Amino acid sequence: MSLGLFNLTGQRALVTGSSQGIGLALARGLKEAGASVVLNGRDEAKLTAAAEQVGEGCAMLPFDVTDHQAAREAIDAFEADSGAIDILVNNAGMQFRGPLEEFPADAFERLLRTNISSVFNVGQAVARHMIGRGKGKIVNIASVQTALARPSIAPYTATKGAVGNLTKGMATDWAKYGLQCNAIAPGYFDTPLNAALVADPDFTTWLEKRTPAGRWGNVEELVGACIFLASDASSFVNGHILYVDGGITVSL
Template sequence: MSLRLFDLSGKRALITGSSQGIGLALAHGLQAAGAHIVLNGRDAGKLSAAAAQFETPVDHLAFDATDHQAARVAVDRFEADVGPIDILVNNAGMQYRTPLEEFPADAFERLLRTNVSSVFNVGQAVARHMIARGAGKIINIASVQTALARPGIAPYTATKGAVGNLTKGMATDWAKYGLQCNAIAPGYFDTPLNAALVADETFSTWLEKRTPAGRWGKVEELVGACIFLASGASSFVNGHILYVDGGITASL
């Protein structure tokens, strides 16, 4: 009986930025829990290649999550033509590393659009349909940088802090309509976004000492948290930021 709480059979999940990395891993994990998957990204070719990796057919919806109108049009059309989106994972994101005093203004604006505006754009577009149905799950991908900072990524830290607070705002506004809006905050995971850091022996040695678990995270280790927040098991969890970080935020 208790395991049924985590069953996503009959649910449809849209994951933004899911042609690789964390988004693709979460798509595989949610499918294994029974959900029908809708992949998203700007590059239709990359989406098709990602879709081909699944044994069971998935949908793929190409649109730019940083474009408010494009996101709304794509979501509205999908809902009308295919069916309801029951679960949204706002995963699209980017990183840019350089000292704050040298940080390019255009890079800062790109970070804001990709990491924050996309969450608002797709979240609002999907929530309007969820509100009408009286149910829905929104999971935003935050970061260990929602709570902590490191040199060279101050604007990224600002964007992920914003994702954390936008998640709380979504829950505050939309819980009364039957939506659960939460965030997963990954620590340091071996992903394409972190490829340069993974290859940096000095950084990896520092990270292993700094993290109580003593290692980089594996993207598959985010799946359990996502299934929990996407399922009936989290029916009274709202506005929560779930850190999956090997203990790094718990330790000095």
């Protein structure tokens, strides 16, 4: 097998929520694999700083992924003005922790909009163009919570379970049009979203004992999985959820 299968030269990748954390790391990795990268977020100042890290040729497409109409208008305009989006990484997400019996309803709704509605909104907008071209790659960012639950994050767990199943639905509906739709499910990574947990020595001790690899993941360790799912190397992989978790989902 040729390593050229992993070469993304000539491809354009849109990464949502890419001003920091996992999204930024994946954007950098896709660019290193040859893709031109389009960053997305709502804060243009943060996007500009992220674009400087990604490097020359990086584009920015600021819009609110939770707004269906805004997402569609932004994608349609970009496709008309700049050309095809060949790869979509649906990474935008948020966390809110609290006991389920006291969980605020408005926080639950924000989690739904940010973690699952965004995947539908941007996925549908991009897929409409991919279907017309007969090819495309969609990589959704799920979570170890797609398969497992932990106290205080039941609504987040629900949204990530939904991301996993929406990924399967995308593959089922769109594979016939030449699209491959898959998900990466990260375990526990040292990111801004997990800052409170990283700062908690008791949680880190628990995590190190619970995870066979014995440590937090580094965001760069997600890049290889993303390149695989975004490249020709995964041409017959569809509806798959790839866990990158140090073994936490396979051990008791």
